[in-house]
Amino acid sequence: QQPVQSPQAVILREGEDAVINCSSSKALYSVHWYRQKHGEAPVFLMILLKGGEQKGHEKISASFNEKKQQSSLYLTASQLSYSGTYFCGTGANAGNMLTFGGGTRLMVKP
Amino acid sequence: NAGVTQTPKFRVLKTGQSMTLLCAQDMNHEYMYWYRQDPGMGLRLIHYSVGEGTTAKGEVPDGYNVSRLKKQNFLLGLESAAPSQTSVYFCASTRFRGSNTEAFFGQGTRLTVV
Numbered sequence: 001q002q003p004v005q006s007p008q009a010v011i012l013r014e015g016e017d018a019v020i021n022c023s024s025s026k027a028l029y030s031v032h033w034y035r036q037k038h039g040e041a042p043v044f045l046m047i048l049l050k051g052g053e054q055k056g057h058e059k060i061s062a063s064f065n066e067k068k069q070q071s072s073l074y075l076t077a078s079q080l081s082y083s084g085t086y087f088c089g090t091g092a093n094a095g096n097m098l099t100f101g102g103g104t105r106l107m108v109k110p
Numbered sequence: 111n112a113g114v115t116q117t118p119k120f121r122v123l124k125t126g127q128s129m130t131l132l133c134a135q136d137m138n139h140e141y142m143y144w145y146r147q148d149p150g151m152g153l154r155l156i157h158y159s160v161g162e163g164t165t166a167k168g169e170v171p172d173g174y175n176v177s178r179l180k181k182q183n184f185l186l187g188l189e190s191a192a193p194s195q196t197s198v199y200f201c202a203s204t205r206f207r208g209s210n211t212e213a214f215f216g217q218g219t220r221l222t223v224v
Contacts, residue, residue, distance in 0.1 A: 002152060030209040041114075041200065041215035042153070049210055087152055091209020097143070097168065098209050100152035 001025055003090045005101040012078050012108045020073040020104045022088030031064050031071040032089040032098060035082075042087060045073075078108045112136055116201050116216035123191045123223045131186040131219050133201030141204045142184040143168070143213070144176060146197040153200060159184055160207060191223045 003024040010018050022031060029050045034042040046056035048064035048071055056062075061074045071090075075082055085105050089098035114135045123129055133142065140161050145153040155168030159178040173195060175187045184203075188195060201216040 008150075032209070032213070034213075034215075039218075041217050042213075044212045044214070047210065047212065055212070089153075089209070089213075093208075094210050095208040097155055097158060098213070099169075100145075100154070102150050102152045 002099055003088055003101040005086075005088055005104050007104060008102070009105040010107070012082075012106070014078060014080060014108055014110055016078055016108075018075045018078060018106060020075070020086050020088075020106070022071045022073075022090070022101055024069045024090050026069065026090075026092050028064075028066065028069050028071075028090050029093045029096070030091045031062075032091075033060070033062060033071075033073050034087045034089065035084045036087065036103075037084040045086075075106070078106075080108050080110065082106060083108045114201055114203055114214050114216040116199075116219050118219060119217065120220050121222070123188075123221065125191060125193060125223060127191050128187070128189050129191065129221075130188075131199055131201075131221075133184045133186070133203075133216055134182055135184075135201075135203040135214070136182065137203060137205070137214065138181070139203035139205050139214075140181070141207055142178065143202045143204075144174070144184065144186045145200045145202065146170065147200060147218075148197050156186065156199075191221075193223045195221065196223045197221060 157176040
């Protein structure tokens with residue numbers, strides 16, 4: 001079953017903050033976050049693993065609440081380049097394939 | 111490195127026609143995946159492969175076939191295209207199996223079936 005993302009869309013002004021949430025009905029082992037710009041491939045942002053390990057390539061912060069089966073992505077002091085659609089992907093265990101949420105469209109305006 | 115490359119980037123098919131989408135990766139990854147992306151639905155797994163010569167069904171496999179004859183290539187076939195297969199198709203690869211490893215995606219193929 002797909003994880004549920006909220007909000008579905010958000011519009012920000014440069015410099016504002018945003019939080020994107022990802023909720024699952026299943027117990028989770030990992031949560032991934034990807035960003036996709038229009039017409040391009042999804043690009044990896046971060047993995048959060050059960051037990052607290054995080055792996056990421058960018059200065060983006062996120063949290064993973066294992067008990068609540070939720071993850072949140074925090075975008076602070078947003079820049080125009082943050083615009084795009086953000087997807088979370090979840091896995092119930094290390095061997096599982098990812099199941100992706102429906103995406104959150106983020107638009108940052110000058 | 112090119113990463114993951116998909117061909118073609120765009121295609122229009124008539125109902126009933128067949129076609130093959132090619133995915134090539136140059137990272138020596140064992141695992142490769144085909145997803146379809148529809149508005150509001152996110153990415154849904156069609157088929158995947160855990161190594162050369164092996165394939166497995168994903169979440170939405172009906173109407174598609176795949177082959178992995180060479181480690182670097184993963185082909186997605188539509189034998190008789192239907193309008194419901196209009197979508198954007200993404201190929202991805204990972205170094206390791208499963209959900210604790212970063213996925214690398216291709217640029218996508220936009221397919222329209224009329």
